[in-house]
Amino acid sequence: MRRLVKDVILPVAVAVALAFVIQASVAKPYEIPTESMKPTITAHDRIIANRVIYRVRDVERGDIIVFEPTTSATRTCGDTQGDIPFVKRVIGLSGDQVEVKGGATFVNGEEFVIENSIPPDYEKQWERVPDDQLLVLGDNRSGSCDSHQWSPDPFVPRGNVIGQAEVTYWPPGNLKFLN
16 A cells, blocks of 8 residues: 555656646646637637746737736627636737738837738727737737727736747647747
8 A cells, every 4th residue: 555655646646736836837728719819829729828938028029928808808809708818919018109001010110010910901000008018919910809999998907918828739730839
């Protein structure tokens, strides 16, 4: 019995405890419910979010982030999935002026291109991104419920960011690094 505890039960208990600690503090898996990030991430892909990265560096334009949705986001997009975090790409940082026109996205007057993103079929200009806030858009610009639709507040507080989407791991054919 002692050998069973030492050789089987104890290692399994340690492995389970480590898995819980890692998921709670380092990396967490999420399933993507919509096509808002298509073609980068498609519906039902599973990703891993790095929950530590933004403790050692700031959020950067172009990062794909996982975040808790704001009241404006859940009111506009609906909360049919419960308390599921959103996954979008950071387009505007504090102080940035963002505009979408002619099928292109501009940040501070310069075109900001995301390779393979689906061009928007709308035009919009936001006020400058406030301090400690982010403006986020899906790569499927017109098919994403994101800052272009959220009202009255289109921005995500920096404190709502859970982490950076690092990798798509499921289905295996979609395995890729995201950032």
